[in-house]
Amino acid sequence: MKLYQKINRLRVNLKYSLFFFALQLAIPVLSSNSYAQSQQQATNKPVESKTQKDQSAAEINTSESDKSKTTVFPPVTVEAKAPEEVTGYVAKRSSTATKTDTPILEIPQSVSVVTRRELDMRSVQNFTEALRYVPGVAVDQFGFDGRGYEYLLMRGFNSLTTANFRDGLSNAAQGLFFGSFITDTYGLERVDVLRGPSSVMFGRGDAGGIVNRITKRPSATPIREIEFQYGNFDRKRIAADIGAVSKDGTVMFRLVTTALDSDTQVKQPDAAGDRAHNERFYIAPSITWRPTVDTTITLMGDILNNRSQSSPFFITAPDGGFTKVLQSDTKFSRYNTNQSSFSYQIEHHFNEIFTVRQNFRHAQQGGQFRDLFSLGYNTPDQPTLMDRETYGTRERLSQTVLDTHLQAKLNTGPVHHTMLLGADWNQTNASMKYFEGYTNGFIAPGIDILNPVYSQSIPSPDLLVTHAKQKIDQLGFYIQDQARYNENWILTLGGRYDRIHSKDKDILLPDDPETNPNVKKDAFTGRAGLTYLFSNGIAPYVSYSQSFLPQAGLSSSGQAFNPTRGAQYEVGIKYQPVGGRSLYTMALFDLTKTNVLTRDPNDPSGFRSIQTGEVGSRGTELEARGEVLRGLNVIGAFTYYEMNVTKSNDDNVGKMPVQVPNTLTSAWLDYSFGSLGIPWLRGLGIGGGVRYVGRVFNDEQNTSSTPAFTLFDATLRYEKGPMFFSLNASNLFDNKYISSTFFGRNYLGTERTVVGTLAFRF
Numbered sequence: 001m002k003l004y005q006k007i008n009r010l011r012v013n014l015k016y017s018l019f020f021f022a023l024q025l026a027i028p029v030l031s032s033n034s035y036a037q038s039q040q041q042a043t044n045k046p047v048e049s050k051t052q053k054d055q056s057a058a059e060i061n062t063s064e065s066d067k068s069k070t071t072v073f074p075p076v077t078v079e080a081k082a083p084e085e086v087t088g089y090v091a092k093r094s095s096t097a098t099k100t101d102t103p104i105l106e107i108p109q110s111v112s113v114v115t116r117r118e119l120d121m122r123s124v125q126n127f128t129e130a131l132r133y134v135p136g137v138a139v140d141q142f143g144f145d146g147r148g149y150e151y152l153l154m155r156g157f158n159s160l161t162t163a164n165f166r167d168g169l170s171n172a173a174q175g176l177f178f179g180s181f182i183t184d185t186y187g188l189e190r191v192d193v194l195r196g197p198s199s200v201m202f203g204r205g206d207a208g209g210i211v212n213r214i215t216k217r218p219s220a221t222p223i224r225e226i227e228f229q230y231g232n233f234d235r236k237r238i239a240a241d242i243g244a245v246s247k248d249g250t251v252m253f254r255l256v257t258t259a260l261d262s263d264t265q266v267k268q269p270d271a272a273g274d275r276a277h278n279e280r281f282y283i284a285p286s287i288t289w290r291p292t293v294d295t296t297i298t299l300m301g302d303i304l305n306n307r308s309q310s311s312p313f314f315i316t317a318p319d320g321g322f323t324k325v326l327q328s329d330t331k332f333s334r335y336n337t338n339q340s341s342f343s344y345q346i347e348h349h350f351n352e353i354f355t356v357r358q359n360f361r362h363a364q365q366g367g368q369f370r371d372l373f374s375l376g377y378n379t380p381d382q383p384t385l386m387d388r389e390t391y392g393t394r395e396r397l398s399q400t401v402l403d404t405h406l407q408a409k410l411n412t413g414p415v416h417h418t419m420l421l422g423a424d425w426n427q428t429n430a431s432m433k434y435f436e437g438y439t440n441g442f443i444a445p446g447i448d449i450l451n452p453v454y455s456q457s458i459p460s461p462d463l464l465v466t467h468a469k470q471k472i473d474q475l476g477f478y479i480q481d482q483a484r485y486n487e488n489w490i491l492t493l494g495g496r497y498d499r500i501h502s503k504d505k506d507i508l509l510p511d512d513p514e515t516n517p518n519v520k521k522d523a524f525t526g527r528a529g530l531t532y533l534f535s536n537g538i539a540p541y542v543s544y545s546q547s548f549l550p551q552a553g554l555s556s557s558g559q560a561f562n563p564t565r566g567a568q569y570e571v572g573i574k575y576q577p578v579g580g581r582s583l584y585t586m587a588l589f590d591l592t593k594t595n596v597l598t599r600d601p602n603d604p605s606g607f608r609s610i611q612t613g614e615v616g617s618r619g620t621e622l623e624a625r626g627e628v629l630r631g632l633n634v635i636g637a638f639t640y641y642e643m644n645v646t647k648s649n650d651d652n653v654g655k656m657p658v659q660v661p662n663t664l665t666s667a668w669l670d671y672s673f674g675s676l677g678i679p680w681l682r683g684l685g686i687g688g689g690v691r692y693v694g695r696v697f698n699d700e701q702n703t704s705s706t707p708a709f710t711l712f713d714a715t716l717r718y719e720k721g722p723m724f725f726s727l728n729a730s731n732l733f734d735n736k737y738i739s740s741t742f743f744g745r746n747y748l749g750t751e752r753t754v755v756g757t758l759a760f761r762f
Contacts, residue, residue, distance in 0.1 A: 086115050086190070089633045089670075090583050090626045092576070096192035096212040098482065098492070099168060099201055100407060100418055105576050106482075106490050108529025108543040110136065110195040110209075110587045112623060118635070119185060121670055121687060121715060123728035123755050127183040128152060131211070132691055133666045135621040135637035136195045141659040141696070143739035143747030146264040146278050146310030147335040148182035154208025155195055155591055156617040156643040156660045162206040162549060166213045167300075167343065169361050170202060173399035176432035176468055178369045180397070181339060183213055184282040184304055186227075186239050186258045190214045195621070196589060197547030197566040199525040200494040203426060203476045206549045207566025207593045207617075217298055218252030218288040219243060224762050231755035233275065235262040250290045257283040265751045266310045268454045269324045276309040276330045294349040301342045308335040311371050314746045315386055315449055318377060320704070322738060322746045325449045327388070328372045332458045334392075339365035355407040364398040370460060372444055374744065388444040390437030390461040398429045405478075420480040428472045437461035467507035468515075472550070474500045492529040492543075498522060500550055500563075519560035523548040537580070540573045551597065553609065561611055564595045582626020590618040592646075599649045614647035615657065631675025635689075639664040652700040659740045661708075663694035670715070683720045689713040698741045709737040709749065724759040 086092070091113035093103050104111050112134045124130045127150045128139040138153040145151065152159050161180045164172040171181050195209040202210060222243020229237040239258040246252070259281050266276035284302035291297070311328035343361035350356070370392035378385040405422025437444060437459060445456050480494035499522045506515035529543030547566035554560060572587035596613030624636040641662050645652045656662070670687035691711045698704045712733055717726035734752035741747070 086113075086117070088581060088627055089115055089118050089635060090581055091115055091190065091192075092583070094192050095168065096165075096210075097194050097198075097201070098480065099405060099420060099422070100480075100482065102482070104583065105533065105537070105539045105574050106531055108490075108492050108531050108541040109198075109527075109545065109570065110572065110585065110589075110621060112136075112193040112195075112625075114191040114193070116189050119188065119191075121685075121717070121726075122668070122689075122713070123715065123726055123757055124185050125753070125755065127185055127213075129730070130185055130188075130191050131193065133635045133637055133668050133689065134193050135623045135639045135664065136209075137193060137211075138661055138664060138693065140750065141740055141747075142312075142742075144265055144310075144312050144750040146266065146276060146312065147308045148280075148306050148337070149180070150183065152211070153660060154193075154206075154211075155589070155619070156641055156657065157206050157208035157593065157615075159206060159208050159211070162204075163209060163211045164213075165202065165210045166361070167215055167345070167359065168212060169343070169359055169401040169403060170204075170426050171213070171361075171363065171399070172205070173363070173397055173428040173430070175365075175367070175395045175397045175430050176470060177393045177395060177434065178335070179337075179365055179367050179395040179430065179432075181363060181365060181399075182304065182306060182337070184258060184280070186241075187216055187256050187282060187284050187302065188213050189216045195587075196568045196570060196591065197525075197527075197545040199498075199523075199547040199566075200478060200496045200527040200545065201480070203424065203474055203496070203498055204500065204549055204563070205547050206564070207547050207568070207591055215284070215286075215300060215302075216241065216254060216256050217286050217300060218245075218254040220245060220249065220252065222252065222254065225759055227757060227759040229755055229757050231262075231753060233263040233265060233753075235755065236260070237262070252288045254286045255284070256286075264310050265748075266312050266326065266330070268326055268330060268452070270452055270454050272455065274330050274455065276311070276333070277307075278310060279305075279307040281305045296345075296347045298345045299342075300344070301340070303340045304337075306335070306337045306339075309333050310335070312748065313373075314748055315374060315447070316741065316744050316746055317449065318383060320741070322748075323449050325386075325447065325452050326454075327374050327386075327447075327745065329454050329456065329458065331455050332370065332372065332390075334368060334370040336369070337365055337367040339363065353409055356405070357407070358402070358404045360402050362398070362400045365396070367393070367395045367397070369393045369395070372458075375443075378446060382448075384450045385446045385448050387446045390444045390458060392435045392461045394433045394435075396429075396431045400427045401425070414485060416484045418482040418484075420478070422479075423475070423477045426472075426474040426476075429470070431469045432466065433464060434466035434468075435461040436463050436465050464508075469505045469507070470502070472500065472502045474498060488533050490531040490533065492527065492531070494527045496525045498525075498548070502550060502552075504552070517552075517554060517560055519550075521550060521560070521563060523563055523565075535578075537576045537578045538573065539575070540571075542569075542571045544569055551595075553597070555600075555608070555610060561597065561609075562595050564593055566591065566593050568592075580626065582624070582628060584626075585621075585623045587621045588619075589621070590616075592616050596647075598647070601649050610649070612647060612649065613645070615643070616646045617641060617643040619643070631672040633670040635666070635668040637664070637666045650700065652702075655700060655702045656697055658698060658700060658742060659696050661694040661696050663692070663708075665692040666690065668713075683718050685715075685717045685719075687715040687717075696740050704741070706738055706740050709735060711735055711737075711749075722761050724757075724761065726757045727754070728757070729754045 097107045114130050131137045142151050161172050161174040192212040198210050225241040227239040237260045241256050243254045262278050263275040268274045282304045286300040288298045309330045311333040313327040315325045317323050341363035346358045372388045375387040403424035408419045476498040478496040483491045502519045509515050525546040527545040531541040533539050548563040550563045551561050568591040570589040575584040593615045595611045597609040598613035600608040600610045619641040622638040627633050668689035673681035673684040695705045695708045711731045713730045714732050715728045731752045737749040739747045739749045
């Protein structure tokens with residue numbers, strides 16, 4: 001056996017050993033915890049606890065001497081109601097849009113929530129799968145990707161990293177080539193999607209919006225779950241979610257961990273047929289301490305190690321057609337990352353009026369990446385031989401974010417105000433060494449699309465071409481007022497000022513101002529929205545919001561580019577039946593992004609840009625979520641876009657950007673037979689969904705397009721006592737489709753995926 005095979009097997013064994021070691025540490029805590037064992041789990045999912053200030057003092061039978069040595073905490077009553085209330089597939093409240101606990105009905109902007117129940121019922125395996133049934137969001141435009149990258153478009157704008165938020169803090173740090181933070185969905189409690197410009201609360205971001213990942217954290221009704229999964233492509237995963245609560249209820253603990261070992265659909269089309277392999281290990285401990293009824297402190301940490309050979313790029317034939325020939329080689333491609341983070345959340349209530357919160361996170365990632373890319377077909381004598389080049393990067397990425405705000409609830413006559421005054425700091429550091437494989441004139445062996453040969457000996461690239469560093473500092477100040485008049489009118493106003501200082505450095509070219517810019521910029525953004533609440537649960541609204549996003553580079557005059565700006569008008573209506581468990585929304589929006597880079601007509605070289613470009617996006621979004629009949633849950637989404645380039649010096653004015661579908665439609669139905677009252681059907685459930693994605697253009701001039709496609713999903717589950725079993729299939733009929741064709745490569749869509757899950761909850 002080769003040395004690297006032994007090392008690989010040792011690494012996998014070590015990960016599973018760590019998993020079981022963590023589990024062994026947690027179980028004794030649970031078995032000795034009488035308080036936690038006495039808690040009744042009214043639901044299979046954790047909820048937040050809520051302290052009651054008017055609780056009467058409990059009688060404590062201790063001696064006087066014991067009293068002098070014992071700290072007595074105020075009594076705590078636990079309610080089965082979360083600040084961000086969730087019922088089945090429907091969340092009724094969210095803090096993502098306003099940083100305050102606000103009913104979704106009162107938010108004057110489009111918000112969708114993917115609950116933990118939905119993630120479980122659909123057996124979501126990666127982050128983009130979680131957003132498949134959300135309006136206004138297109139996922140996987142580059143097809144199947146097992147590396148962990150979270151490709152998505154929001155209202156037509158690329159949101160790969162700009163929309164990445166976690167627990168209300170930016171997680172959108174981006175490396176200089178491949179580096180970006182990735183997500184393990186088993187560690188999430190829910191996903192909040194806020195569509196449209198959102199800089200007034202969160203600072204720099206693109207026009208499409210943000211996706212806020214809410215991490216699992218300690219609960220007063222702790223879940224204890226062990227889960228086993230097996231699926232096609234030899235997918236194997238084991239996971240555990242273990243919680244505990246101290247006897248007096250003031251300290252809560254949670255440990256979430258997973259280990260994954262899987263092949264993928266990326267397969268080499270030769271006789272051996274080797275498949276790309278993925279491995280992942282994730283562990284996330286957290287602890288919450290409530291020293292008093294007014295103070296809550298939560299500490300969270302996580303480690304995520306990801307190893308992937310999946311380079312899902314297929315070479316396009318000379319005539320533009322699809323081939324099954326991989327551009328890369330599974331023995332050579334490496335996408336390896338180690339990321340970790342530490343965060344805390346502190347909340348203190350001074351009185352009924354003032355509350356202060358501080359959230360902090362430091363995250364870091366180290367990555368080693370290596371792959372091949374195509375250079376073009378060789379010569380007329382070898383028209384089917386694709387030349388290739390090796391490249392690799394070593395990257396480091398870190399981000400520190402601190403957000404502090406003061407909330408005040410007060411009245412001015414008939415108007416009730418929820419006011420917010422805050423400041424946040426966001427610093428990103430990135431470094432990269434970029435290598436190419438030109439040693440001794442060697443590039444890489446070409447590949448013949450008619451007779452591909454894989455598993456060749458390919459030396460690692462070792463010619464250092466770029467050694468770069470980047471630092472971005474952002475400091476922002478914001479203010480917001482949610483003013484309620486006569487219990488019906490809600491006016492939401494907010495404003496923000498940001499200062500950004502970015503500094504780039506090229507170690508190999510330290511004196512070149514082009515590669516070593518030092519840029520200072522500032523930006524003002526705002527939001528205004530008006531909502532009217534009818535007594536029957538109908539809430540029409542209108543809003544205006546802005547965003548800004550810094551961009552790298554210098555103009556022809558040597559000046560740094562200004563940030564792009566997003567501005568959106570939105571009108572809509574939300575309906576939540578009184579006492580019901582559903583939510584229906586409709587939104588019409590008109591969104592414009594300015595300061596977009598376009599070719600400088602005065603530059604004869606054609607490489608310079610100026611900021612006169614503009615892109616417009618307007619459309620309609622419909623969404624329905626909830627329990628429409630007893631036991632029958634439904635999710636429905638529809639999106640229609642009219643998106644085009646409105647100003648440009650290139651020949652793409654009036655054209656639609658590439659990879660943006662003009663229509664998205666999806667529907668999901670889930671039925672629990674237990675609602676029929678038949679004993680032998682209790683615990684049985686079925687579900688199914690359909691997704692339609694419209695055609696996309698492959699080039700900026702819109703001369704070619706990739707056809708639309710329709711996919712079907714299904715689920716079957718059974719729950720009895722502490723056991724839960726589900727069988728889920730996505731792309732049930734194994735529709736072979738191409739997501740897009742871009743950069744001379746075809747991006748193959750996700751093939752049929754079948755996953756069986758067996759969970760024990762105790």
